[in-house]
Amino acid sequence: MKLLLRASFNRYTGYGNDGIDIARWLDKLGVDVIPWPAVTVLPGIPEDFAMLMTKTAPRTGGRNVYDATVTFLPPFDIRIAPDTASARPVGLPLKIAPLHYGWSMWELDKLAHRDMRGHGMGQRPWKRLTRMYAATEVSKEAFEFYDPATEYKVLPMGIDPSTFKVVPRKVDGPTKFFMVGELHQRKDPWLSIEAFRALKNEHGDDFDAELHLKTNVQGTIPEQIEGWVPGIYVHRGHWPYHELLAWYEDMTCYLGPSRGEGALKPPMEFMAMGGTAIATFWSGPTVWLNDEVGYPLRFRLRLQDANDVDSPREARASSAHLKELMWHVHTHREEVRDKGMLAATHIRTNHSWEKVVGELITDIEKDREAL
Numbered sequence: 001m002k003l004l005l006r007a008s009f010n011r012y013t014g015y016g017n018d019g020i021d022i023a024r025w026l027d028k029l030g031v032d033v034i035p036w037p038a039v040t041v042l043p044g045i046p047e048d049f050a051m052l053m054t055k056t057a058p059r060t061g062g063r064n065v066y067d068a069t070v071t072f073l074p075p076f077d078i079r080i081a082p083d084t085a086s087a088r089p090v091g092l093p094l095k096i097a098p099l100h101y102g103w104s105m106w107e108l109d110k111l112a113h114r115d116m117r118g119h120g121m122g123q124r125p126w127k128r129l130t131r132m133y134a135a136t137e138v139s140k141e142a143f144e145f146y147d148p149a150t151e152y153k154v155l156p157m158g159i160d161p162s163t164f165k166v167v168p169r170k171v172d173g174p175t176k177f178f179m180v181g182e183l184h185q186r187k188d189p190w191l192s193i194e195a196f197r198a199l200k201n202e203h204g205d206d207f208d209a210e211l212h213l214k215t216n217v218q219g220t221i222p223e224q225i226e227g228w229v230p231g232i233y234v235h236r237g238h239w240p241y242h243e244l245l246a247w248y249e250d251m252t253c254y255l256g257p258s259r260g261e262g263a264l265k266p267p268m269e270f271m272a273m274g275g276t277a278i279a280t281f282w283s284g285p286t287v288w289l290n291d292e293v294g295y296p297l298r299f300r301l302r303l304q305d306a307n308d309v310d311s312p313r314e315a316r317a318s319s320a321h322l323k324e325l326m327w328h329v330h331t332h333r334e335e336v337r338d339k340g341m342l343a344a345t346h347i348r349t350n351h352s353w354e355k356v357v358g359e360l361i362t363d364i365e366k367d368r369e370a371l
Contacts, residue, residue: 001030001031001032001067001068001361001364001365001368002031002032002034002065002066002067003026003031003032003033003034003066003067003068003069003070003364004033004034004036004065004066004068004069004070004092004096004097005019005022005023005026005033005034005035005036005069005070005072006036006038006069006070006071006072006073006092007019007022007023007035007036007037007038007070007071007072007073008037008038008039008073009023009035009037009041009042009045009049009053010041010042010044010045011042011044011045011240011241012042012044012216012238014105014262014263014265015072015073015074016042017241017265018072018157018263018265019035019072020045020046020049021158021159021160021353022070022072022353022357023035023049023052024046024048024049024052024160024353025158025160025353025354025356025357026357026361027048027052028354029354029357029358029361031361033052034052034055034056034066035049035052035053035055038073038077041053044240044241062095062096063095063096064095064096064097064098065096065097066096066097067097067098067099067364067368068097068098068099068100068101068130068364068367068368069092069096069097069099069100069101070101070102070103070360071092071100071101071102071103072103072104073104074104074105075102075104075106075111075115075116075143075146076115076116078091078102078104078125078126078129078132079091079092079125079126080092080093080094080100080125080126080128080129081093081094081128082094082128083095091125094128098368098371099130099364099367099368099371100128100129100130101129101130101131101132101133101360101364102126102129102131102132102133103132103133103135103155103360104132104133104134104135104139104143104262105134105135105136105139105157105262105263105284106134106138106139106142106143106262107138107139107186107258107259107260107261107262107283107284107314108138108142108260108283108304108312108313108314109138109141109142109145109312109313110141110142110145110146110310110311110312110313111142111143111145111146111312112145112146112310112312113146115146116146124147124149124150126143126147126150127147127149127150129150129151130151130367131150131151131152131153131363131367132150132151132152132153133152133153133154133155133360134152134153134154134155135154135155135156135157135262135263135284135287136154136156136262136263136283136284136286136287137154137286138260138282138283138284138286139154139262139283140152140153140154142312153363155356155359155360156263156287156288156351156356157263157265157268157287157351157356158351158352158353158354158355158356158357159265159268159269159272159347159348159351159352159353160352160353161272161348161352163245163269164245164269164272164273164348165245165249165273166272166273166274166341166344167249167273167274168274168337168340168341169252169274169275169276169333169336169337169340170252170333170337171333171334171336171337172333173208174208174209174210174231175208175209175210175252175253175329175330175333176209176210176212176250176251176252176253177192177196177209177210177211177212177251177252177253177254177255177326177329178211178212178213178214178251178253178254178255179192179211179212179213179214179215179254179255179256180214180215180244180254180266181214181215181216181266182215182216182217182220183213183215183217183220183221184217184220185259186258186259186260186314187256187257187258187259188257188258188259188317189213189215189220189221191257191317191319191322192211192213192255192257192322193211193213193225193229193232194319195319195322195323195326196209196211196229196231196232196326197228197229198323199323199326199327199330200229200230200231203327207327207330208330209231209326209330210231210232210233211229211231211232211233211255212232212233212235212251213225213232213233213234213235214235214239214244214247215234215235215236216236216237216238218236221234245269245273248269248270248273248275249273251270251275252275252329252333252336253275253276253277253278253295253326253329253336254266254267254270254271254275254276254277254278254279255277255278255279255322255326256277256278256279256280256285256297257278257279257280257297257317257322258279258280258283258285258315258317259280259314259315259316259317260282260283260284260314260315261280261283261284261285262283262284263284263287264279264284264285267279267285267289267294268288268347268351271288271293271294271340271343271344271346271347272343272344272347272348273344274340274341274343274344275340275343276293276294276295276329276336276339276340276343277289277294277295277343278294278295278297278322278325278326278329279294279295279296279297280297280299280315280317281296281297281298281299282299282301282315283315287351288346288347288350288351292339292342292346293339293340293342293343293346293347294339294343295325295328295329297317297318297321297322297325298317298318298321299315299316299317299318300315300316300318301313301314301315301316302314302316
């Protein structure tokens with residue numbers, strides 16, 4: 001099967017990281033995959049993916065050049081156009097393959113038409129898709145709200161076990177909590193900061209802990225925070241992927257008090273390495289988190305816009321429960337270590353890219369047979 005994969009490819013963003021691994025596993029499972037970058041490929045890609053990029057550049061002028069196409073991008077970048085001319089600048093022309101698939105994520109329970117405005121997508125950009133894959137049930141619900149006529153299926157994100165070294169967490173020394181990513185408002189890093197500060201104030205030296213905030217966006221976490229609360233450390237800039245994974249080995253517990261996630265990959269990767277996580281138990285984390293391997297964080301749903309009853313809902317994590325769980329993690333380090341080891345087996349067995357991409361291939365083969 002010859003397949004065109006339209007995606008971002010880099011080790012610095014969620015979509016880029018996943019795009020690389022989807023391409024690699026399509027290739028490993030016997031698909032002749034042609035990666036077509038949606039944006040510039042950034043340095044730091046794995047060697048086996050780099051070899052895929054040496055294949056003949058994709059052609060979009062012929063008919064049925066490919067058996068299928070998969071576009072793995074944000075929902076407002078997925079479009080199958082009726083002809084080559086109208087496929088530019090965003091989209092793929094219908095004629096290049098008999099089957100076209102989208103695959104995407106959304107962090108809220110509704111994808112409103114206003115979310116798609118300004119991207120030049122026109123009306124019903126997914127109407128020519130064979131199927132649209134959603135990373136979670138919440139994403140699927142959001143996509144169905146936007147376009148109820150398209151066929152949808154949940155297909156979660158995965159990880160590549162060979163990338164991650166399993167390291168049992170330490171049961172002594174400072175408890176090291178951390179967050180990774182853009183750490184903007186939706187990630188709610190200030191909830192973690194406030195919980196950490198409160199625990200420091202209440203327990204003093206008995207709360208021998210650190211909070212590490214790794215962000216690649218300027219302005220979201222002020223540098224002065226390090227002096228405001230002892231034990232908080234802010235790390236900025238883009239790190240090579242192998243350096244990030246090496247840093248994970250020294251961390252104790254991921255904090256994810258997010259308001260909504262398409263997947264939330266950093267704790268999946270951390271858990272594949274023997275770590276555990278506290279995360280808002282809604283949207284993305286419901287796919288891979290449970291009480292045996294981590295700490296689901298309670299929340300309440302609320303409208304993003306309180307004045308609009310049709311507004312999408314977002315989760316607001318409980319600050320009291322977050323503080324309670326952080327103290328529990330700090331005072332039960334052996335339990336944390338044991339949960340982490342269970343998490344490594346759980347993630348590597350149930351959420352591997354081999355399993356996820358294998359399901360995608362099976363679906364496409366069935367659709368080809370039905371043509």
